[in-house]
Amino acid sequence: MLTVNVELADRRYPIFIGENLLGNSELLLPFLDKRRVLIVTNDVVAPLYLEKVKSTLRSIDCEELVIADGEQHKNLDMAVKIYDKLLAGKYDRSSTLIALGGGVVGDITGFVAATYQRGINFIQIPTTLLAQVDSSVGGKTGVNHPQGKNMIGAFHQPQCVLIDTTVLNTLPEREVKAGLAEVVKYGLINVAGFFDWLEQHTDEILKLDPERISYVVKVCCEQKAAIVAKDEQEGGVRALLNFGHTFGHAIETAMGYGNWLHGEAVATGMVMAADLSMRMGCLDQSKAFRIKSTLAKFGMPVEPPATISAQEYIDLMSSDKKAKRGKIRFVVLNTIGEAVLKDDIDMELLKQTLEAQDRLCL
Amino acid sequence: MLTVNVELADRRYPIFIGENLLGNSELLLPFLDKRRVLIVTNDVVAPLYLEKVKSTLRSIDCEELVIADGEQHKNLDMAVKIYDKLLAGKYDRSSTLIALGGGVVGDITGFVAATYQRGINFIQIPTTLLAQVDSSVGGKTGVNHPQGKNMIGAFHQPQCVLIDTTVLNTLPEREVKAGLAEVVKYGLINVAGFFDWLEQHTDEILKLDPERISYVVKVCCEQKAAIVAKDEQEGGVRALLNFGHTFGHAIETAMGYGNWLHGEAVATGMVMAADLSMRMGCLDQSKAFRIKSTLAKFGMPVEPPATISAQEYIDLMSSDKKAKRGKIRFVVLNTIGEAVLKDDIDMELLKQTLEAQDRLCL
Numbered sequence: 001m002l003t004v005n006v007e008l009a010d011r012r013y014p015i016f017i018g019e020n021l022l023g024n025s026e027l028l029l030p031f032l033d034k035r036r037v038l039i040v041t042n043d044v045v046a047p048l049y050l051e052k053v054k055s056t057l058r059s060i061d062c063e064e065l066v067i068a069d070g071e072q073h074k075n076l077d078m079a080v081k082i083y084d085k086l087l088a089g090k091y092d093r094s095s096t097l098i099a100l101g102g103g104v105v106g107d108i109t110g111f112v113a114a115t116y117q118r119g120i121n122f123i124q125i126p127t128t129l130l131a132q133v134d135s136s137v138g139g140k141t142g143v144n145h146p147q148g149k150n151m152i153g154a155f156h157q158p159q160c161v162l163i164d165t166t167v168l169n170t171l172p173e174r175e176v177k178a179g180l181a182e183v184v185k186y187g188l189i190n191v192a193g194f195f196d197w198l199e200q201h202t203d204e205i206l207k208l209d210p211e212r213i214s215y216v217v218k219v220c221c222e223q224k225a226a227i228v229a230k231d232e233q234e235g236g237v238r239a240l241l242n243f244g245h246t247f248g249h250a251i252e253t254a255m256g257y258g259n260w261l262h263g264e265a266v267a268t269g270m271v272m273a274a275d276l277s278m279r280m281g282c283l284d285q286s287k288a289f290r291i292k293s294t295l296a297k298f299g300m301p302v303e304p305p306a307t308i309s310a311q312e313y314i315d316l317m318s319s320d321k322k323a324k325r326g327k328i329r330f331v332v333l334n335t336i337g338e339a340v341l342k343d344d345i346d347m348e349l350l351k352q353t354l355e356a357q358d359r360l361c362l
Numbered sequence: 363m364l365t366v367n368v369e370l371a372d373r374r375y376p377i378f379i380g381e382n383l384l385g386n387s388e389l390l391l392p393f394l395d396k397r398r399v400l401i402v403t404n405d406v407v408a409p410l411y412l413e414k415v416k417s418t419l420r421s422i423d424c425e426e427l428v429i430a431d432g433e434q435h436k437n438l439d440m441a442v443k444i445y446d447k448l449l450a451g452k453y454d455r456s457s458t459l460i461a462l463g464g465g466v467v468g469d470i471t472g473f474v475a476a477t478y479q480r481g482i483n484f485i486q487i488p489t490t491l492l493a494q495v496d497s498s499v500g501g502k503t504g505v506n507h508p509q510g511k512n513m514i515g516a517f518h519q520p521q522c523v524l525i526d527t528t529v530l531n532t533l534p535e536r537e538v539k540a541g542l543a544e545v546v547k548y549g550l551i552n553v554a555g556f557f558d559w560l561e562q563h564t565d566e567i568l569k570l571d572p573e574r575i576s577y578v579v580k581v582c583c584e585q586k587a588a589i590v591a592k593d594e595q596e597g598g599v600r601a602l603l604n605f606g607h608t609f610g611h612a613i614e615t616a617m618g619y620g621n622w623l624h625g626e627a628v629a630t631g632m633v634m635a636a637d638l639s640m641r642m643g644c645l646d647q648s649k650a651f652r653i654k655s656t657l658a659k660f661g662m663p664v665e666p667p668a669t670i671s672a673q674e675y676i677d678l679m680s681s682d683k684k685a686k687r688g689k690i691r692f693v694v695l696n697t698i699g700e701a702v703l704k705d706d707i708d709m710e711l712l713k714q715t716l717e718a719q720d721r722l723c724l
Contacts, residue, residue: 009372076438087509090681115477117683118504118515119595142480147449153480154516233481319452321479 110141114156129179178263192337244270472503476518491541540625554699606632
């Protein structure tokens with residue numbers, strides 16, 4: 001087992017990474033001393049892993065709430081269902097929520113933990129690759145609004161993150177691929193050699209070779225932990241983690257939550273961001289091509305949906321959280337492994353990227 | 363004008379107190395440099411003070427949202443109306459919300475500021491005495507759930523608090539009296555001489571004598587600021603501010619939000635807490651009597667509603683935020699000016715206080 005620590009201003013928390021950790025009560029119990037626990041999970045994960053986690057926590061006063069799976073349920077109405085359950089069960093401030101599931105379960109459970117009685121503890125047990133390498137670490141929580149992803153949320157750090165890589169064996173292939181989008185992102189924004197390594201090990205990674213997957217998860221968590229330690233509330237360097245997300249969020253919103261997986265939209269968004277970086281003269285065409293072809297090798301969509309117009313992208317992106325005083329902000333690449341935040345994008349170049357649609361100049 | 367500073371772990375913010383401050387742009391503008399502003403106010407305050415504030419901020423890009431007045435509207439549905447307005451207007455993370463109104467407007471606007479795009483700036487301009495002496499300072503934000511007050515919320519500190527005591531002249535007498543409940547509370551929990559002073563100046567205070575009112579607001583804000591500086595997120599000493607609130611919240615919830623004003627419920631709750639303190643052998647009967655009679659002199663209700671049964675109180679209080687692992691926690695008085703937190707209350711004594719109803723043994 002590997003442990004990566006996230007250092008915050010006032011405390012630290014561990015990320016445990018390894019095989020068969022769901023059954024390891026020694027990792028979780030120290031965080032749950034005498035606390036009541038509500039496990040929030042979804043109807044896909046519950047039949048697979050809920051009993052295992054409950055058995056691990058059998059010495060604890062523990063209930064569960066099973067919510068519907070899917071990004072389209074990541075909204076305030078679902079948060080209210082969790083508040084209702086907590087209040088009906090008289091859960092108090094010393095209670096702990098456990099999020100057992102993918103990014104949707106983690107984000108919504110974290111948001112409820114951030115806001116129930118002005119904040120209670122929570123623990124992340126991410127069961128998708130995307131959640132393991134990205135969303136479960138760093139304390140971003142939230143729900144969607146019909147007009148934008150994660151528009152309602154809070155920063156609220158978990159007590160610990162338990163990543164059992166064994167659960168990836170039951171993850172649908174499409175979700176494994178979508179999770180790899182965020183993995184590739186780390187290779188693009190700040191770990192120079194990692195992208196090369198990913199290019200060279202595509203097949204083993206797609207086959208979920210345990211050693212390779214553990215390494216992938218560890219590198220991503222270390223990167224995320226280092227960035228979060230520097231910038232817990234996204235005042236600066238943390239914004240680089242949004243590479244590909246400005247385009248990606250627009251795709252998710254325009255296509256309707258749940259139709260494109262977050263990772264799929266981010267993969268396509270990264271291709272668009274690479275295209276824009278290239279048009280701005282920051283990124284070599286050969287490198288932009290490597291990015292697109294590696295994402296394609298991992299089985300991710302790399303062509304934006306033809307149904308979204310340039311104007312629709314611009315409207316959606318101007319209300320993105322990263323927009324500042326009306327200006328859309330983008331993370332662009334200078335090279336593979338080096339990203340910068342730009343808020344003075346030439347609208348003509350942006351339109352070229354948007355209008356290229358499935359004719360991206362790569 | 364007086365300034366009281368609230369010292370937080372990572373920053374400080376000022377509370378400005380004085381007459382005719384709404385028209386003073388020099389106080390607000392430094393916090394609003396180039397920011398878009400949405401003023402949230404209610405349909406009672408808007409006709410009185412909205413244009414004045416907008417005129418003070420005329421150099422700023424500023425809109426307003428007028429919500430319905432009353433505690434019964436302090437819920438997630440109303441928060442959603444504010445999110446909708448912010449999203450429709452493409453307000454970004456650099457925007458500022460201004461809460462112009464009483465505690466309901468302040469709490470709900472603060473909660474939206476805490477959670478819109480994971481947190482934006484906000485400013486409090488409290489227009490009721492209750493909000494001026496208590497709820498606008500300290501960063502507690504939240505909305506009610508049908509099963510309990512402030513059950514959904516966050517700690518989110520304002521950038522500044524602007525207290526114009528002149529606005530109290532348009533405040534209904536009932537609300538002035540309700541506001542004085544929290545004032546008396548400070549005299550009871552930790553400022554020994556203040557209660558005596560309040561007893562001696564009841565008439566001038568009720569007549570809103572400007573000098574007396576400024577002094578009252580200043581003392582309360584100083585006390586609150588000192589307690590918040592020690593305990594921003596209510597891990598310890600801050601809980602003493604809840605004196606009378608465990609009973610009071612139960613009354614508010616049982617009677618239906620908006621029927622009893624918060625201050626009225628707190629006044630009666632303080633009488634009940636004094637009664638319990640006396641039954642526990644902590645507080646002299648003569649002092650309990652002074653507390654009840656002073657609250658009565660200020661025109662506050664001091665008899666609990668006869669319609670709430672002891673069991674109903676206990677059910678509501680066990681789901682209060684201050685309850686911990688099933689045990690109801692109470693702030694009790696050792697004497698006037700000295701409060702302590704107790705979580706090992708004898709249920710028999712508690713039942714005596716609850717069953718006394720309007721026959722409280724005072």
